[in-house]
Amino acid sequence: MTDTADQKQLVDLIGDIPIAMLTTFGPEGPRSVPMARQEVEPTAELWFITARDTEHTRAVAQEPRVSLTFSARDSWVAVYGRAAVVDDLAKLKELWNTFAEAWLPGGPEDPNAVLLRVDLDHGEYWDTPGGKVASLISFAKTKLTGDTYDADHGEVDL
Secondary structure, eight states: OOHHHHHHHHHHHHHHOOEEEEEEEETTEEEEEEEEEEEEOTTSEEEEEEETTSHHHHHHHHOOEEEEEEEOSSEEEEEEEEEEEEOOHHHHHHHOOHHHHHHOTTOTTOTTEEEEEEEEEEEEEEEOTTHHHHHHHHHHHHHHHOOOOOOEEEEEEO
16 A cells, blocks of 8 residues: 555544544653544544643643554554644634533633644554454454454554
């Protein structure tokens, strides 16, 4: 696959998986928290809504390097890049949804509501096209032949 095709595949897979584990590397060391992804740009820019007064937001302010992992029944993505806390009320309103409101009931105007933008540098994915049936067939093939599990794999610098 070309880098462009790998990038498209990576972005498409991320777009299908709404929750990521965000790992920050602040002064207390690595820390992972689940985050609901709001938007994936084709340029591999990710947006999250979060609270300003959280440990992960403070960690990003001190050390912008982050890692994100996405997992679904038949695909997995691991990426890393740089995060930034973004104060942009218009973008926050654009991305706002009822899920965000469960965590920040004051709405997008809540002074504690803020955006986290992650610009990806590198990513890797594993995908089993065809879903559960294809996975079962691949597992059976592995058991019978001794070959390794059959999944699409790609790695791309973004």
